[in-house]
Amino acid sequence: MRRFIAERTKHLIKRNFLTSSNSHRFLASQSSFFSSSPSTSSTIVSPSSMESSSGASNQVTLQSINPKVLSCEYAVRGAIVTQAEKLQEQLKQEPGSLPFDEILFCNIGNPQSLGQLPITFFREVLALCDHPSIIDKSETQGLFSADSIERAWQILDHIPGRATGAYSHSQGVKGLRETIAAGIEARDGFPANANDIFLTDGASPGVHMMMQLLLRSEQDGILCPIPQYPLYSASIALHGGTLVPYYLDEATGWGLEISNLKSQLETARSKGVTVRALVVINPGNPTGQVLAEENQKQIVDFCKEEGLVLLADEVYQENVYAPDKKFHSFKKIARSMGHEEKDIALVSFQSVSKGYYGECGKRGGYMEVTGFSADVREQIYKVASVNLCSNITGQILASLVMSPPKVGDESYEGYSAEKEGILSSLARRAQTLEDAFNSLEGVTCNKAEGAMYLFPRLQLPQKAIQAAEAEHAAADAFYARRLLEETGIVVVPGSGFGQVPGTWHIRCTILPQEDKIPAIVERLTAFHKKFMDEYRD
Amino acid sequence: MRRFIAERTKHLIKRNFLTSSNSHRFLASQSSFFSSSPSTSSTIVSPSSMESSSGASNQVTLQSINPKVLSCEYAVRGAIVTQAEKLQEQLKQEPGSLPFDEILFCNIGNPQSLGQLPITFFREVLALCDHPSIIDKSETQGLFSADSIERAWQILDHIPGRATGAYSHSQGVKGLRETIAAGIEARDGFPANANDIFLTDGASPGVHMMMQLLLRSEQDGILCPIPQYPLYSASIALHGGTLVPYYLDEATGWGLEISNLKSQLETARSKGVTVRALVVINPGNPTGQVLAEENQKQIVDFCKEEGLVLLADEVYQENVYAPDKKFHSFKKIARSMGHEEKDIALVSFQSVSKGYYGECGKRGGYMEVTGFSADVREQIYKVASVNLCSNITGQILASLVMSPPKVGDESYEGYSAEKEGILSSLARRAQTLEDAFNSLEGVTCNKAEGAMYLFPRLQLPQKAIQAAEAEHAAADAFYARRLLEETGIVVVPGSGFGQVPGTWHIRCTILPQEDKIPAIVERLTAFHKKFMDEYRD
Known part of the structure; x- marks a missing residue:
């Protein structure tokens, strides 16, 4: 199987990530205009529509827009x-x-669109934070749980002036980041720092931000699993880099073999590609596997030895169904191996869209950024600041999913x-x-x-x-x-x-x-x- | 004054948008690593911090990140x-x-951070949409206005399955876009189409999307006012294009002269820059002027003649204080001149962060995209879809600001x-x-x-x-x-x-x-x- 995969590598890359006919090239080339994906190429190469044949529209055509946009697929x-x-x-x-x-939309992880109900406690808190002037009215006691009211007060007190309608700090409200850091500590048993948390509108903007930071040209590559969640191929294409694939082995339940990672890294390097980072999606999307602890340790060692940033997509951390499997964050794994900040650059992505909460529409999420130098972190902050901040409702929800009701709270039983x-x-x-x-x-x-x-x-x-x-x-x-x-x-x-x-x-x-x-x-x-x-x- | 400005153009560009010492170059160069802005250059060129001198951090340094990120400033x-x-x-x-x-933060248009209270009706509706299970409880009647309850029902009925926690269509919930289109029609007296609306997390992501679409390389330029809101210079830098400045004339209340636009366009073209679009901020930021209708007509003609996309930043459309001035959208101006879709490509940006509502933290906004061919529009949709959708709370709020309470509604008097x-x-x-x-x-x-x-x-x-x-x-x-x-x-x-x-x-x-x-x-x-x-x- 392994040999089969290795032999087929070139063809796969050509089919999915290359567009030039030059089959020896390894790059998701910035200069490649047309996607070879059969299902969509007809759209892209279609002759201009009637509208584009006249007037101002002539100025903006498929031929004159950014080819990176054309080459991106989702x-x-x-x-x-x-x-x-x-x-x-x-x-x-x-x-x-x-x-x-x-129509049954089974194409996208969008639980509430198919009837999943939101977690009551989370929505109570959000409603109170959206309209704080009802929080101390008597009718509110009858409509909301006592701990949701208490939690809303705590959150409002974290926000300067209790202004849920104000831009926050560009990384997100400090007090909410502290709550999230405490949640990470409780999950992992290792320290987490609020200054390492960047709250984002879902996980996707965080991924874009890291790609934007790391990719200078098509000579920069990112190791991505195949199959992969196409946010990665899309964002690499949009930011003009090269997707360097590594293969998950279907025969072993979509296993990830370090030898395959190494050989793909070497191949990329031999083609002149500087590989900047490794993407790991755990639990896997679309493949659904949960990595074994031992495997995660190998991955951490690999990134450390090869000087790669580990981009850990951990948005499904609460979605583990196999009784013999358990989610471990890569940061926990790295710290448990004795690796400190200085040893490995690691970004963990989390989202309120997945888990048991499935709050896709709220666009909340964060990335925990560790192991970068202070001056590079300043650059990440700067990029975050250009968009001012992520939405506060999503920020609040991100703090809630990392700090849900506890035993003894009024809502605990219902929540559980x-x-x-x-x-x-x-x-x-x-x-x-x-x-x-x-x-x-x-x-x-x-x-x-x-x-x-x-x-x-x-x-x-x-x-x-x-x-x-x-x-x-x-x-x-x-x-x-x-x-x-x-x-x-x-x-x-x-x-x-x-x-x-x-x-x-x-x-x-x-x-x-x-x-x-x-x-x-x-x-x-x-x-x-x-x-x-x-x-x- | 005009000659003075023309003479100083090069120096300004060098100071603010260039970084190479090669002063004849006109480009916000993709290859330029260091900003010459005196206030921040010390940060950027500072020697690596202690952290970056060891271990994994060595792999990601200021020298090895995307130079476009380094060159961006906000x-x-x-x-x-x-x-x-x-x-x-x-x-x-x-x-x-x-x-x-x-500390008095007068650096940023963030009204609620300085004590401005949110509009009650808007927050009532948001709270009900966040927690719809209280909407028909008896206590709710005592806490919420009747029309906020009715509006929340209308909005929930627009959302498939009433699922405010689901990803929406990538352009935003259809019914909310229809409400917004109706609001634009009422404002302008010309038709607006829900299919032209792209709901976004504030206005900034829309601006980034258009820059990403239009900018292929540093040979592509965008005409921007000087002074300008630095989102524009930042997004042009991040997407690797060239800022082509035009000057607002302080002596005439920050007037915009077409002759200056033309000469700057010609200069850029003579340097080999393909100018793709013109940014106009009206009312002005940071300059506060409101453009006269006649001036707007000239701008529309200029864009039409030169084949430029008109990127109209209209986020301050409700913020007009001079009794003799009135806001007119560029789309209204263009249509009133008889220009149709085919004549001019026009994008209007609006945000819930400004106006009298000032809901910055909600990150709601939209862009109305007209005059693009169907195949290019499909590409804009594709880029929007990579990030799935903007946050639903912001989407709802964008529909509310474009359709506030009307005479006769219970909330109208209080709202007004x-x-x-x-x-x-x-x-x-x-x-x-x-x-x-x-x-x-x-x-x-x-x-x-x-x-x-x-x-x-x-x-x-x-x-x-x-x-x-x-x-x-x-x-x-x-x-x-x-x-x-x-x-x-x-x-x-x-x-x-x-x-x-x-x-x-x-x-x-x-x-x-x-x-x-x-x-x-x-x-x-x-x-x-x-x-x-x-x-x-």
């Missing part, structure tokens, strides 16, 4: 989702015109029941969908040990692959489109994440509510059988 | 603010240790009183501070017709300029630092915005609460007299 909201939105509109306008009643209800349901849903995928002809699906996705591999008949090629589509994009059109289920083709060439996958969230799962499984199974029958060789 | 939260924060901490730890009791109270007070504060500045020796201050700032010009004694030079500081930065240290008043030196070389300014917000203004004027006046006495030639 399949999670790509062509398949645009089509799904159109079908949803059609269902609204002409009910009964499609073979299904609703909500949390455990969501997490145990997610575990059941993951299992049911995994079993369903594994029962399909030609489909194999690894366990979702964590995160919110299944990433089943599809062995598609040659005739289906040819039919896809005839439409200039990747075979999994073709499958996903057919799945959408016949069942209303939206998934993301594996080609949007990167995969070993010749293999096909889809990413499907485990987020539909449990009462809908039987119908989904039924529709999926019937579709798959029909699809395979149609294209059977 | 004075509104620059060195002077960092110093102010330290003094604030000192006052907390050792009260009485400084010659003042509090709050709004008028804030706006009339801002007008009085602007007048009082303008008079105070104009009464100081060697200080001249134009009227703040709009926005939130005064930008007085300081005629500083030669000895003060020399003392500043001895500290490697711009004279206005030196003045601002002394002002902070002796009075606790924080202003931004004019050198952070760009100014005609040899002139010195400070930007001071009009935002301190009215009861504080007399003391501020007294401290400012006493300080200025002492400063002038100390350095009098």
Whole structure:
């Protein structure tokens, strides 16, 4: 398997990250205008629309915009989702015109869009902070829990002038960062510093900020897992760097082998690429594996030895379902090995969008930045300050998820029941969908040990692959489109994440509510059988 | 005056936007590592700190990060603010240790940080949307106005599944965009389309998005006013383009002359720079002027003729104090001239941070994008989708400011009183501070017709300029630092915005609460007299 992957590396890179026909080049080139991803290339190379053929629009054309923008792709909201939105509109306008009643968005980790309810305590506190003038009214006692009122007071007292409508410090409200640092300490058993926390509008802006800091040109590279969450390929493309892939091994449950990291690093260096950082997504997205502690130690050693910044995407830290697996932050691992700030530069990303809370719309998150020199940190601060600050509601929520109600608090029981209800349901849903995928002809699906996705591999008949090629589509994009059109289920083709060439996958969230799962499984199974029958060789 | 400006162009550019010693170059060069801005260069060129001299930190140094990050500057939260924060901490730890009791942050348009209260109706709606499960409880009737409850229901009904915790469409919730489009129509008397609205986390991310789209290399330029709000110089630097300055004429109340625009455009073109867009800030920041309708028409014609995208920063549209001035959006002007979509590409930026609402911490805003071809618009959408969506609280608030309570609504009277109270007070504060500045020796201050700032010009004694030079500081930065240290008043030196070389300014917000203004004027006046006495030639 390993040799197979190594041999196929070049082709994969060419397919997913390169655009020039010059196949020996290793770079996600800044000068590459056209994406070769079959599912979207037709859009990009299409002739100018009517509008662009006249007047001012001539000044801004696909040929005259930043080629980095053109080369960037983000399949999670790509062509398949645009089509799904159109079908949803059609269902609204002409009910009964499609073979299904609703669109099921399994393309994105967006729990509340599929019916997950928010954690009551968190929303109580947010409402009180949004409208502090009701906080000491008598009616409020009847509507809000006592500890939510107390917490809102504490938070307001952290904010100068209790002004939740003011820009905060560019890293976020100091008192909230202290709460988050205390939460990290409690989680890891090692010190955390409020000055290392940068609150951000979700995790994505933090990732962009680090890419912007580290990438000088296409000669700078970032080691990324394949498959990867396409925020990484997109932000590397937008900032003009090079994605240096390393492969997760599907055969060993998407294992991460240091030997593969090393060989990919060497290959990149031999091509003149300066590799600046290693991205690790743990728990994995789209792959769902939870790294073993021993493996994490190897990764830390690798980064330390090679002088790489470790960019740790830890947004699924609360989403672990496998009873024998546990989340450990990379900072905890590094500190437990005796490595201090000076030994390794490490950035940990966290978000309020995931976990059991799933508060995607609030756009809260933070990055914990350690191991950088004071002068470089000053530059990170400066970039953060250009956008003034992240939204205060998201900042407050980030402090809440890192410091939820405790035993003895009025809300604790209800909070715990909500949390455990969501997490145990997610575990059941993951299992049911995994079993369903594994029962399909030609489909194999690894366990979702964590995160919110299944990433089943599809062995598609040659005739289906040819039919896809005839439409200039990747075979999994073709499958996903057919799945959408016949069942209303939206998934993301594996080609949007990167995969070993010749293999096909889809990413499907485990987020539909449990009462809908039987119908989904039924529709999926019937579709798959029909699809395979149609294209059977 | 005009000739003077033209002659000094090169020097200004060299001072503020160039970093190489190669003075004939016109570019905010991507390869320029060091800023020559006196107030901050010492930070940037300082020797590595102790931390950076060992271990992993060696891998990421000022020499190895993206030079675009190094070259970017944002004075509104620059060195002077960092110093102010330290003094604030000192006052907390050792009260009485400084010659003042509090730090007055007049550096930034952040009204609620200085005591402005939020508009009640807006906060009621936000609280209900944050915690919808209280919306139909009986206690809620006693706490919230009837129309805030009704509005919250309307908004929740716009959001699929009423899920305020879900990612929305990448442009923002459709129904909220429709509300905003209706608000624009009501404001302008011309149609607006929800599909043209991109909701953003404040206005800044929209500006970054457009710079990212338009700037391919340092050979691409953006015409920006000087003085300018440094978001523009910062985002141009971060995206590797060239700032092409045009000068506002202080002698005519910061007037904008088309002849100057034209000559600067020609100069840039003669140096091989492709100018992509023109930034206009109206009402002006930091300069406070409100453009006349006739002037706006000339600007529209200029952009149309030259094929430039018009980037209209209209975030201060509700902040007009001069009775003879009125805000007109550039889209209204263009449409009233008969120019349609095909004639001019125009982006209007709006924010919930300014106006009478001043909700900076909510990070809401939008850009209205018109006159781009469908395929380019698709690219803007793609970039927006990489960050998923802006925060929903900010989205809701953006819809509220574009659709506030109307006559007959329960909240209308209270809302109007709050709004008028804030706006009339801002007008009085602007007048009082303008008079105070104009009464100081060697200080001249134009009227703040709009926005939130005064930008007085300081005629500083030669000895003060020399003392500043001895500290490697711009004279206005030196003045601002002394002002902070002796009075606790924080202003931004004019050198952070760009100014005609040899002139010195400070930007001071009009935002301190009215009861504080007399003391501020007294401290400012006493300080200025002492400063002038100390350095009098």
